[in-house]
Amino acid sequence: MDRMHFGQHSSSQFNEALESIRNHLMEMGGLVEKQVVDALEALLRADSGLAEKVLQTEEKVDQQEIQIDEECARVLALRHPAASDLRLIIAVSKAVSDLERIGDESAKIAAMALQLAEEGESPRGYVEVRHIGNHVRNMLRDTLDAFARFDADKAVEVAAEDTEVDMEYRSAMRALVTFMMEDPRAISRVLNIIWSLRALERIGDHARNIGEQVIFLVKGTDVRHISIDQMEKEVKKP
Template identity: 85%
Template sequence: MDRMHFGEHSSTQFNAALESIRNHLMEMGGLVEKQVVDALQALLQADSALAEKVIETEKKVDKLEILIDEECTKVLALRQPAASDLRLIIAVSKAVSDLERIGDESAKIARMGLQLAEEGESPRGYVEVRHIGNHVRNMLRDALDAFARFDAHKALTVAAEDNEVDIEYASAMRSLATFMMEDPRSITRVLNIIWSLRALERIGDHARNIGEQVIYLVKGKDVRHISIDEIEEKLKS
C-alpha cells in the first residue's frame, strides 16, 4: 500500500482532511521522538534545564493529541469512511494514544534526571540506560517511518526489536537488583535508574504497538498479542 491508496476521492475536502490527519500525526511523532532523545540526554548528562524542557513539551503533545482526535471524529461523523480510509483513521487514533504515552514516559525519565541531578549520580546503570535508550529511540523512529511509508515489513522489524529490548531490560534489572543488595546506600539513586529503564521498556512497547497498527493499516490484519512468527505468517497471506 502506498500514498496512492489514499486521497483519491472526488471530494477535495475529504482529501484535505485525511492529509491533515496524517501530517499532524507525523508532527506529533517528531515532537515525541525529540522528547525521548532529550530525556535521555537530560538524564545521562544531569541537564536540569533540558529535563524541564522535556516536561514542558508534554503540553504541546497533549494539544496535538486532542487536535488529531477531533479531526478523526469529524471525518468519521461527516464522511463515514470505508475500507482503507477507515483503517487509516482507526490506526491513527490508536497510534496517537501510544505517542501520548511515550511522551508521558519521556517526562518520567526527565523527572528522574532532575532527582539524580539534585541527589548525585547513580553509581550504576547509565550504560544500560544509554544502550536500551538508543534501542527504543530507533524503534520509535522506525515505527514512525513505517507509518509514513505504509511499510508493513519495516513495522515487523520494530515488533521483533521489542523482544530484544525486553531481554536487555530483564538483564539490566537483575544486575541492578544485585548491586543494590550489595550496596544498600545506593538504593535511592539506583531506583531512579530502574524507573527510567522501566519507562524506556514501556516506550519500546508503545513503539511496537504503532508498528502493529501499520500492519493493520496495510494488510487489514490484527496482529496484537501474537508472536513474531505468527505475524510473519499473516504478512505472507
C-alpha cells in the same frame, strides 16, 4: 495498502482532511521523538534545564493528541469513511494514544533526571540506560517511518526489536538489583535508574503498538497478541 488508491476521492476536501490527519500524526511523532532524545540526554548528563524542557513539552504533546482526535472524529462524522480510509482513521487514533503515552514516559525519565541532579549520580546503570535508550529511539524512528511509508515489513522489524529490548531490560534489572543488595547506600539513586529503564521499556512497547497499527492499516489484519512468526506470515499473505 496500495498507496496509489489511498486518499484519492472525488471530494478534494476529503483528500485534504485525510492528508492533514497523517501530517499531524507525523508532526506529533517528531515532537515525541525529540522528547525521548532530550529526556535521555538530561538523565545521562544530569542536565536539569533539559529535563525541565521535556516536562514543559508534555503540554504541547497533549494538545496535539486532542487536536488529532478531533480531526478523526470530524472525518468519521462527516464522511463516513469505509475500507482503507476507515482503517487509516482507526490506526491514527490508536497511534496518537501511544505517542502521548511515550511522551508521558519521557516525562518520567525527565523527572528522574531532576532527582539525580539533586541527589548526585547513580553509581551504576548509565551504560544500560544509554544502550536501551538508543535501542528504543531507533524503534520509535523506524515505526514512524513505517507509518509514513505504509511499510508493514518495517513494522514487523520493530516488533522483533521490542522482544530484544525486553530481554535487555530484564538483564539490566537483575544486575541493578544485585548491586543494590551489595550496596544499600546506593538504593535511592539506583532506583531512579531502574524507573528510567522501566520507562524506556514501555516506550519500546508503545513503538511496537504503533507498528501493529501499521500492519492493520496495510493488511487489514489485527496482529496484536500474536507471535513475531505469526505476524510475519500475516504480512507476507497476498
